[in-house]
Amino acid sequence: MMRLRFSRLARRRDERAVAEMDEEVAFHIAARVEQLVRDGWTPEAARAEAMRRFGSFDETVRSLREEARNREERLSMLALLGDISQDLRYGARQLARTPGIAAGAIAILAIGIGATTAIFTLAKHTLLDPLPFAAQERLVYLTEEFKGSPALVSYPNFVDWRSQSRAFDAIEAVTPTWSTALLGGDEPIVASAQGVSRGLFQLLGVRPTVGRWLLPDENVPGAPMAVVVSEGFWRSHLGAITNLSSVRLNVFGADAPVVGVMPAEFRPLAAPDIWFALESSPVRIRAAGNYYAIGRLAPGVGLDIAKHEMDGIAARLKELYGDDELSATVPMKMLRDQVIGSARRPLYALVVAAAFVLVVTCVNITLVLLGRGAARDREMAVRVALGATRWRLVRQTLVETSVLTSLGAAGGVLLAWAAIAATRNYGRGQLPRLADLTLSPASVVFAAAAAGMTAIVFSVLPAWAARRFSANARRGFASGGSRSSRSWSILVAVQAAATVVVLAGATLIGRSVLNVIGAKVGYDPSNVAVARVSLPDEYKTNAEVAAVFDRIAADVAAIPGVTAVGLATNLPTQSQSRGAPIVLPPVLEPNSPRSWAVSWAGLRLVTPSYFSALRIPLVKGRLFAAGDMSGAPSVALVNQSLASKLWPGQDPIGRRVRSLIDRDADGATVIGVVGDARDWRKDAGDQPELFMSFSQRPDLNAGMVSVVARTSLSPSLVANEMRSRIRALNPRIPITLTTLAAEVRSTDANRRFIAGILVAFAIVVIALTVIGVFGTVSYSVARRTRELGVRIALGATPGGVWIDIERRILTVVVVGVVCGGAIAVASTKALGALLYEVGPRDAASFGAATLAVLLAAFLAALSPALRAARTDASTALRAE
Amino acid sequence: MTDRVQLVRGTLDAVVLRALTWRPMHGFEIISWLEQQSGNALEIEDGTLYHALVRLEKSRCITASWRVTENSRRARYYTLTTKGRARLREDTAALTAYTRVLTRLLAAEPAK
Numbered sequence: 001m002m003r004l005r006f007s008r009l010a011r012r013r014d015e016r017a018v019a020e021m022d023e024e025v026a027f028h029i030a031a032r033v034e035q036l037v038r039d040g041w042t043p044e045a046a047r048a049e050a051m052r053r054f055g056s057f058d059e060t061v062r063s064l065r066e067e068a069r070n071r072e073e074r075l076s077m078l079a080l081l082g083d084i085s086q087d088l089r090y091g092a093r094q095l096a097r098t099p100g101i102a103a104g105a106i107a108i109l110a111i112g113i114g115a116t117t118a119i120f121t122l123a124k125h126t127l128l129d130p131l132p133f134a135a136q137e138r139l140v141y142l143t144e145e146f147k148g149s150p151a152l153v154s155y156p157n158f159v160d161w162r163s164q165s166r167a168f169d170a171i172e173a174v175t176p177t178w179s180t181a182l183l184g185g186d187e188p189i190v191a192s193a194q195g196v197s198r199g200l201f202q203l204l205g206v207r208p209t210v211g212r213w214l215l216p217d218e219n220v221p222g223a224p225m226a227v228v229v230s231e232g233f234w235r236s237h238l239g240a241i242t243n244l245s246s247v248r249l250n251v252f253g254a255d256a257p258v259v260g261v262m263p264a265e266f267r268p269l270a271a272p273d274i275w276f277a278l279e280s281s282p283v284r285i286r287a288a289g290n291y292y293a294i295g296r297l298a299p300g301v302g303l304d305i306a307k308h309e310m311d312g313i314a315a316r317l318k319e320l321y322g323d324d325e326l327s328a329t330v331p332m333k334m335l336r337d338q339v340i341g342s343a344r345r346p347l348y349a350l351v352v353a354a355a356f357v358l359v360v361t362c363v364n365i366t367l368v369l370l371g372r373g374a375a376r377d378r379e380m381a382v383r384v385a386l387g388a389t390r391w392r393l394v395r396q397t398l399v400e401t402s403v404l405t406s407l408g409a410a411g412g413v414l415l416a417w418a419a420i421a422a423t424r425n426y427g428r429g430q431l432p433r434l435a436d437l438t439l440s441p442a443s444v445v446f447a448a449a450a451a452g453m454t455a456i457v458f459s460v461l462p463a464w465a466a467r468r469f470s471a472n473a474r475r476g477f478a479s480g481g482s483r484s485s486r487s488w489s490i491l492v493a494v495q496a497a498a499t500v501v502v503l504a505g506a507t508l509i510g511r512s513v514l515n516v517i518g519a520k521v522g523y524d525p526s527n528v529a530v531a532r533v534s535l536p537d538e539y540k541t542n543a544e545v546a547a548v549f550d551r552i553a554a555d556v557a558a559i560p561g562v563t564a565v566g567l568a569t570n571l572p573t574q575s576q577s578r579g580a581p582i583v584l585p586p587v588l589e590p591n592s593p594r595s596w597a598v599s600w601a602g603l604r605l606v607t608p609s610y611f612s613a614l615r616i617p618l619v620k621g622r623l624f625a626a627g628d629m630s631g632a633p634s635v636a637l638v639n640q641s642l643a644s645k646l647w648p649g650q651d652p653i654g655r656r657v658r659s660l661i662d663r664d665a666d667g668a669t670v671i672g673v674v675g676d677a678r679d680w681r682k683d684a685g686d687q688p689e690l691f692m693s694f695s696q697r698p699d700l701n702a703g704m705v706s707v708v709a710r711t712s713l714s715p716s717l718v719a720n721e722m723r724s725r726i727r728a729l730n731p732r733i734p735i736t737l738t739t740l741a742a743e744v745r746s747t748d749a750n751r752r753f754i755a756g757i758l759v760a761f762a763i764v765v766i767a768l769t770v771i772g773v774f775g776t777v778s779y780s781v782a783r784r785t786r787e788l789g790v791r792i793a794l795g796a797t798p799g800g801v802w803i804d805i806e807r808r809i810l811t812v813v814v815v816g817v818v819c820g821g822a823i824a825v826a827s828t829k830a831l832g833a834l835l836y837e838v839g840p841r842d843a844a845s846f847g848a849a850t851l852a853v854l855l856a857a858f859l860a861a862l863s864p865a866l867r868a869a870r871t872d873a874s875t876a877l878r879a880e
Numbered sequence: 881m882t883d884r885v886q887l888v889r890g891t892l893d894a895v896v897l898r899a900l901t902w903r904p905m906h907g908f909e910i911i912s913w914l915e916q917q918s919g920n921a922l923e924i925e926d927g928t929l930y931h932a933l934v935r936l937e938k939s940r941c942i943t944a945s946w947r948v949t950e951n952s953r954r955a956r957y958y959t960l961t962t963k964g965r966a967r968l969r970e971d972t973a974a975l976t977a978y979t980r981v982l983t984r985l986l987a988a989e990p991a992k
Contacts, residue, residue: 020946024907024956028926031908053926060927064934071938078940 109408
């Protein structure tokens, strides 16, 4: 359309250039002939002479026409550039004349564009960008279903799935990450390890950066240990050495060669430091789900067909092994959905909030520019009267808004860049695949598109308003009619609506965060230093292990300021809590069906002072004592949740209980009940837990031990001292330091992260609303000075004028707030799992959001309304 | 060969600009002025002048407008612009210096 118009214009310009050149040449020839005739030539001879003197006539004329065309093209281009640079200078002068408005507009745009760009970058990165795996559109995540919810698959079931399925051309398994002591790098550390089944590498199709993947014959029962390391670990601990032939690590107590390095983006459901072959020593217990399964659909097979086949296999297995609680179904979803997982909803919530922020930004900037435009309509009218075309005025507006928008967009990109850098640093671990998040070119293009679109919106609206300028000019600068005030009202209402939605969401999330932070966790995380240690394999017997842990506890207790030292196999803050089905003795085989379990409970091995270090109260009975040692009868503690689950209304002391992890068929005798301590999923409520004595059952110790020390000094200082004491004991013991408070904070980080962004959004939108309402009311009061003067002259009181102005703006805002409330009610359900002890339609939150918007509008209108009430009738009437 | 053409062209541009310092003229007036001032010693094809005019207008040294002549005919008149005046000053200085050097060189006695 535009092109067509431009090409038509260009053709007309060319035709005119040629015609003019022809006329000029004709004039020249005529003048020359006239001169020659005066000198005595005959007309015919004179004409021939004139043509001869012109040069080879036809050719010269042809080239002159061509040159004339070029000249006109260039001149019109220069003229346009000249006009635009004039527009730019004029626009800059106009903007400089009202620097407050210009700066405000640029800031509004920068914030709006920055926020949306950052959020959309994040969303695109985590939701849309593909996983770095081959044939990922065919990769499916498979689980068992136990007691109605998805559960990890056990090795025997996985093997049966793998051999029986035809719908999948491959099914492979990986473990969750396990902690392991890792020796052989720069210093002994605690690393995370992931086991992988035989064909995982072929399934995912990612090439190692260095070396090779584990070979199939390294992944069979009894094969010697070999490991592949992640690129991050390879760089930080192996010095990025490319010749791996001499690199060996001590993993799970075994000496293993490092055979390969996998690229950073290779993260099969976890991001461990090392990979090992899980099929060299799998957990062959059908009732023990330990693995994630990933299947690749055979070409042309849909998810429904695969589901049907797998359900059939599950039903056969259930019949064969008679596991009542295991459903005859295999829940499955696309791997991509599983990876994005629980981050999906919060991300959508943020995207929606960002969209609303963008709406508010656009409305606001439009209000600002419309206000400016309207304040300048007299200037525009004068320019129309002086002969400026509408196109010229539209172009002028376009140039001005382009200047604003470019500056705003530049600021927005800067803001987005800063926000993304901050997200990468502080949001690590809260959202999937954050480490490689960068401001992508696509998001810059997005910012440019957002800026461009807003520029068009802003330019079209004032231009649309400008259509009426000439009419207004004829009517002697009459002020805008009801039509323009209606569009103002709609804009203000839209802004109020969007603001309510963002505020309601932010309030709900904010309250959830406060609830979670304030939630009673059952233990006191402040002033507790934590050292995670794992013993190297030089400690072989249980007695040696027990002795060294005794030494560690004693050494740490000797640190000044330490008041209590406890040891535990895992802490409430650790997501890798070891849990197992609980059965009530008599004797059960390890291969017993899960249906015999009466409960599921986390299992912790702890020392008695663990409870005092964490300030977990003893409710009943006694704690472990010195006599509960290896060889004495097994004793156990239960927390209140497990007690009420196993023996509701009865005394648990003296009962026998057994975790399936424990090979002792007789189980242990319950000697006491302790208070509930929330695990890392604070919002999941209190979980049943079983405690056994650390010193009595070193056989159940899976390797990693947390040493917790309550202190009256700074816990991080004490943590450092803990490291030096343990290093002094044995420098080969791997250690990781932290504090309990930091771990608690990191478990809340996801929610805090989302809440932080939403609260920032809320501040932005409420500020924008105040600016918008203030601008609108000020402008309307300024335009109505004369009318107000008349009304005051006719007896209206200042109070009446003030109330009238507030009433008008608040009516509009209320309409917007009601619409916004309706949208919010419909959309806050999406926040779902992010909410904690707050309903998605929590009346108090909605009321607060509504009130905040109304109050903001009222306050924003206050100063201009009071100014209007003080209008002096005679001045107002004289003014125009 | 090329050098000489450019030299001539540059020279012609300067001369045309010089002609227009008196008053706005149309193409034929400029030619007539050149013929008179040079005593018809300068032999230029008329078409060449129009090429020069297009060139000068394109570089915005002159502007054109249609006006009516004394004989009531429409002609395209050319006016010198500020840029054209500046260009004329530069060209005059350069050409004068060039001619002086050239004259001195060509008049020099052969060395013994």
